Amino acid sequence: MLNKYARAFFTRVLTPFAAFLIRRGVSPDTVTLIGTAGVVAGALVFYPRGEFFWGTVVITLFVFSDLVDGNMARQLGRSSRWGAFLDSTLDRVADGAIFGGFALWYAGRGDDTVLCAVAIFCLASGQVVSYTKARGESIGLPVAVNGLVERAERLVLSLVAAGFAGLHKFGVPGIQHLLPVALWIVAVGSLVTLIQRVVTVRRESAEAEAAEGRPEQGSGAAK
Numbered sequence: 608m609l610n611k612y613a614r615a616f617f618t619r620v621l622t623p624f625a626a627f628l629i630r631r632g633v634s635p636d637t638v639t640l641i642g643t644a645g646v647v648a649g650a651l652v653f654y655p656r657g658e659f660f661w662g663t664v665v666i667t668l669f670v671f672s673d674l675v676d677g678n679m680a681r682q683l684g685r686s687s688r689w690g691a692f693l694d695s696t697l698d699r700v701a702d703g704a705i706f707g708g709f710a711l712w713y714a715g716r717g718d719d720t721v722l723c724a725v726a727i728f729c730l731a732s733g734q735v736v737s738y739t740k741a742r743g744e745s746i747g748l749p750v751a752v753n754g755l756v757e758r759a760e761r762l763v764l765s766l767v768a769a770g771f772a773g774l775h776k777f778g779v780p781g782i783q784h785l786l787p788v789a790l791w792i793v794a795v796g797s798l799v800t801l802i803q804r805v806v807t808v809r810r811e812s813a814e815a816e817a818a819e820g821r822p823e824q825g826s827g828a829a830k
C-alpha cells in the first residue's frame with residue numbers, strides 16, 4: 608500500500624536531491640552501496656545495545672537511499688538488470704541487519720526470549736516474502752499480488768516504533784512497549800502476506816499449466 612501511495616510523493620521530494628548527486632558525478636550503485644552500509648551500521652551498532660532512538664536516526668538518514676538510487680538510474684536513463692539485482696539483494700542485507708539488531712538486543716540485555724524469537728521470525732518471514740515474488744517471477748509467473756505487509760510497511764512500522772521506543776531512555780514512560788507491539792504486527796502481517804503470495808503462485812502456476820494443456824501436478828491426473 609505504501610509502495611503504491613507514498614512512492615509518488617517521495618519521488619517528487621527526492622528528485623532534486625537525486626539530480627544533485629548526479630551533477631556531482633555520484634553513481635546509483637554508489638548510493639545503493641553507501642545506503643546499505645549506513646543502514647547496517649546503524650542497526651548493528653545501536654540496536655543490540657538498546658539505543659533505539661539513535662539507531663533509528665542513523666538508519667532513517669540512510670534508508671531513503673533505496674528510493675534515491677532508482678530515481679537516479681531513471682533520470683540517467685540507466686536502469687539496468689545489474690542495478691535491479693544489486694538493489695534487491697542489498698535490501699535483503701539491510702533488512703537482515705535491522706531485525707537481526709532487534710533480535711540481538713532481546714537475546715542479550717533486553718533479555719526476552721519470546722521477543723527475540725518474534726524478531727527472528729520477522730527477519731526470516733520478510734526474506735521469504737520477498738523470495739516468493741522473486742522465485743515466482745523467475746519461473747515466468749506474474750505473481751499479481753503484493754499482499755498486506757510489503758517491505759515499506761515492514762520498515763515503516765518497525766522503524767517508527769523503534770524510534771519512539773528509544774525515547775524511553777530520555778525519560779518518556781511506557782513508550783518502550785511500542786517496539787514489541789510493532790514486531791508482533793510485522794510478524795503476523797508477514798505471515799498473512801506469505802500465505803497470500805503462496806496461494807497466488809499456486810493458482811497462477813495451475814492456470815499456466817492448464818493453459819499449456821498439462822495436468823496439474825499432485826492432482827492425481829499425472830499417475
Ligand SMILES: CCCCCCCC/C=C\CCCCCCCC(=O)OC[C@H](COP(=O)(O)O[C@@H]1[C@H](O)[C@H](OP(=O)(O)O)[C@@H](O)[C@H](O)[C@H]1O)OC(=O)CCCCCCC/C=C\CCCCCCCC
Pocket residue numbers: 609610611613614617663664667670671673674694695696698733736737738740741756757758759762763766767770771774
Ligand atoms: C521523536 C520521534 C522519534 C522518531 C525517530 C525517527 C522516526 C523515523 C522513522 C522511520 C522512518 C522510516 C522510513 C522508512 C522508509 C522506507 C523507504 C524504503 O526504503 O522503502 C523501500 C520500498 C521498497 O523499495 P524497492 O522497490 O527497492 O524494494 C523491493 C521490495 O523490497 C520487495 O520486497 P517485498 O515487498 O516483496 O517484500 C522486493 O521483492 C524487491 O526485491 C525489492 O526491490 O520503497 C517503497 O516502498 C516506496 C515507498 C516508501 C514509503 C516510505 C514512507 C515513509 C513514511 C513515513 C516515514 C516518516 C515517519 C516519521 C515518523 C516521525 C515521528 C516523529
Ligand SMILES: Nc1ccn([C@@H]2O[C@H](COP(=O)(O)O)[C@@H](O)[C@H]2O)c(=O)n1
Pocket residue numbers: 635636637639673674675676677678680681685686687688689690691692693694
Ligand atoms: N543501483 C541501482 C539501483 C536501482 N536501479 C534501478 O531502479 C530500480 C529500483 O528502483 P527504486 O526506486 O526501488 O530504488 C531497479 O529495479 C533498477 O531498475 C539501478 O538501475 N541501479
Ligand SMILES: [Mg+2]
Pocket residue numbers: 672673674675676677694
Ligand atoms: Mg532502490
Ligand SMILES: [Mg+2]
Pocket residue numbers: 673694695698
Ligand atoms: Mg530497494
